[in-house]
Amino acid sequence: MKLHTYFRSSAAYRVRIALNLKEVEAEQSPVHLLKDGGEQFGTAYDALNPQHLVPLLEDDGMLLPQSLAIIEYLDETYPLNPLLPRDPRGRARVRALSQAIACDIHPVNNLRVLKYLSEKLGASLEQKNDWYRHWVTLGLEALERQLSRDAETGRFCHGDVPTMADCCLIPQLYNARRFECDLTAFPTLAEIADHCEGLAAFANARPELQLDAQ
Amino acid sequence: MKLHTYFRSSAAYRVRIALNLKEVEAEQSPVHLLKDGGEQFGTAYDALNPQHLVPLLEDDGMLLPQSLAIIEYLDETYPLNPLLPRDPRGRARVRALSQAIACDIHPVNNLRVLKYLSEKLGASLEQKNDWYRHWVTLGLEALERQLSRDAETGRFCHGDVPTMADCCLIPQLYNARRFECDLTAFPTLAEIADHCEGLAAFANARPELQLDAQ
Numbered sequence: 089m090k091l092h093t094y095f096r097s098s099a100a101y102r103v104r105i106a107l108n109l110k111e112v113e114a115e116q117s118p119v120h121l122l123k124d125g126g127e128q129f130g131t132a133y134d135a136l137n138p139q140h141l142v143p144l145l146e147d148d149g150m151l152l153p154q155s156l157a158i159i160e161y162l163d164e165t166y167p168l169n170p171l172l173p174r175d176p177r178g179r180a181r182v183r184a185l186s187q188a189i190a191c192d193i194h195p196v197n198n199l200r201v202l203k204y205l206s207e208k209l210g211a212s213l214e215q216k217n218d219w220y221r222h223w224v225t226l227g228l229e230a231l232e233r234q235l236s237r238d239a240e241t242g243r244f245c246h247g248d249v250p251t252m253a254d255c256c257l258i259p260q261l262y263n264a265r266r267f268e269c270d271l272t273a274f275p276t277l278a279e280i281a282d283h284c285e286g287l288a289a290f291a292n293a294r295p296e297l298q299l300d301a302q
Numbered sequence: 303m304k305l306h307t308y309f310r311s312s313a314a315y316r317v318r319i320a321l322n323l324k325e326v327e328a329e330q331s332p333v334h335l336l337k338d339g340g341e342q343f344g345t346a347y348d349a350l351n352p353q354h355l356v357p358l359l360e361d362d363g364m365l366l367p368q369s370l371a372i373i374e375y376l377d378e379t380y381p382l383n384p385l386l387p388r389d390p391r392g393r394a395r396v397r398a399l400s401q402a403i404a405c406d407i408h409p410v411n412n413l414r415v416l417k418y419l420s421e422k423l424g425a426s427l428e429q430k431n432d433w434y435r436h437w438v439t440l441g442l443e444a445l446e447r448q449l450s451r452d453a454e455t456g457r458f459c460h461g462d463v464p465t466m467a468d469c470c471l472i473p474q475l476y477n478a479r480r481f482e483c484d485l486t487a488f489p490t491l492a493e494i495a496d497h498c499e500g501l502a503a504f505a506n507a508r509p510e511l512q513l514d515a516q
Contacts, residue, residue: 138447139402150391154405157397164390176378177364183371188353191368191405196415204436209423222418233352 089114092136092144094121095298098194099155100143101259104298106159108289109250110166114145118300121199156183156190159252171252181238182246185231185253189260193227197263217267224264228274231257236276243283250284258284262295303328306350306358308335309512312408313369314357315473318512320373322503323464324380328359332514335413370397370404373466385466395452396460399445399467403474407441411477431481438478442488445471450490457497464498472498476509 091107091114093100107114119142120127127133128140137144137153145152145161152158163171172179195201197220205211205219235241245253261281264271271278284290295301305321305328307314321328333356334341341347342354351358351367359366359375366372377385386393409415411434419425419433449455459467475495478485485492498504509515 138444139406139441140444141406150394152394152398154398154401156405157394157401160397161390161394164393176375179378180364180366180371180375183374184366184368187368187371187404190401191370191409192353192355195405195409201410204433205423208432208436209419209425209429211423215423218422219418222422227353230352230354 089148090117090146091115092117092119092133092142092146093298093300094119094142095295095301097121097142098259098263099141099190101262101293101295102155102190102255103143103145103158103162104293105255105258105290106162106171106252108293109169109171109255110162111168112162112166116299118298120300156186156252156256159255163252169249171250171255173246173251178240178246181240182251182253185234185245186256188227188231188234189253189256193223193260196223220267221269224260224267224269228260228264228269228271228277232274232276235280241276241280244280250287250289254280254284254290257281258290303362304331304360305329306331306333306347306356306360307512307514308333308356309509309515311335311356312473312477313355313404315476315507315509316369316404316469317357317359317372317376318507319469319472319504320376320385320466322507323383323385323469324376325382326376326380330513332512334514370400370466370470373469377466383463385464385469387460387465392454392460395454396465396467399448399459400470402441402445402448403467403470407437407474410437434481435483438474438481438483442474442478442483442485442491446488446490449494455490455494458494464501464503468494468498468504471495472504 091103093116119133136151139153143155143158145158152161159171172182202216205216235245240246242248244250245257258281305317307330333347350365353367357369357372359372366375373385386396416430419430454460456462458464459471472495
């Protein structure tokens with residue numbers, strides 16, 4: 089099994105955490121999103137993933153893009169340490185929390201979107217940073233309200249074991265800190281992050297510890 | 303069961319198709335995203351969904367946002383007409399196709415993003431339309447390449463019965479046409495759309511046929 093990844097990609101970071109939690113080994117094949125105009129556009133990667141995004145999982149001939157699809161695939165094929173609860177309502181809640189990040193926060197702040205803002209719309213660095221913080225803050229505010237309200241929230245996003253939702257939350261918080269977003273208004277998220285970051289599965293997936301980090 | 307919806311929301315449209323395919327009845331409760339500055343920000347809806355997005359499914363006390371989480375919940379609780387295949391690889395492929403639309407095309411072109419472009423970054427109508435078409439075209443190009451390449455593609459995105467991926471594709475194509483995107487380069491998508499639109503489940507979910515359409 090091979091994971092095409094980039095150390096700074098928030099979506100690849102999610103899958104690295106999931107692989108660690110599931111104790112599944114995957115060879116990491118780095119795709120440098122910035123070098124030479126972006127290796128994701130090169131012939132080799134283009135043939136694997138026409139979407140030109142990371143991560144991509146290669147498993148015995150299957151080419152699987154999309155981080156949440158990859159995490160659910162790992163969860164369905166490797167039973168150890170389930171990343172989704174067993175009951176449909178719990179599963180739905182974990183998926184919805186994951187998608188609140190993976191659909192509604194992250195893609196709007198993706199590298200290619202920020203690039204479009206400056207190159208095509210002439211946005212300044214300050215305008216780009218405002219954009220970034222706006223969508224992160226809006227998304228995390230809603231998450232904080234939901235997680236602090238729901239009885240299902242425990243030491244982690246859903247109960248007392250990590251799930252796919254935590255695999256999404258930690259990379260998003262990591263990036264928010266990188267862009268100097270103010271996170272003091274999110275005590276529930278901070279507490280969950282503390283519990284996650286105490287686990288080796290999360291700590292070892294951090295961008296700066298990856299082979300392709302510079 | 304109650305679906306909080308808006309006739310023009312692409313994400314709500316996905317769930318309407320899924321409900322029709324599963325033959326599940328849900329009362330529709332319209333949330334007008336434009337009237338009075340947006341009903342999604344009003345006290346009543348804010349208490350239900352701090353994300354201020356539609357759709358939201360209410361089912362016996364559960365408040366479930368996020369269209370893909372809703373569709374999988376319906377699929378897990380109502381066995382008739384499965385919207386995901388049984389094998390993990392097929393399920394992964396359908397999820398990845400769905401997420402290619404629901405994560406990487408739609409959120410970047412959402413109403414609130416287009417609003418930010420004009421109100422905060424001073425984008426002209428033309429620049430906004432260019433933005434819209436850019437992300438739709440990029441995303442659909444990748445989908446066309448993947449669907450035309452994969453042996454698993456059939457009359458629908460995955461084989462010969464509709465799945466969650468088709469529930470995502472049709473609303474995205476509907477919106478692309480509304481914004482006058484050129485779709486002639488996507489013959490595989492057009493063929494799948496023809497097969498979908500021939501089914502009452504898809505036809506009856508169209509925005510203009512909903513009670514809240516004006």
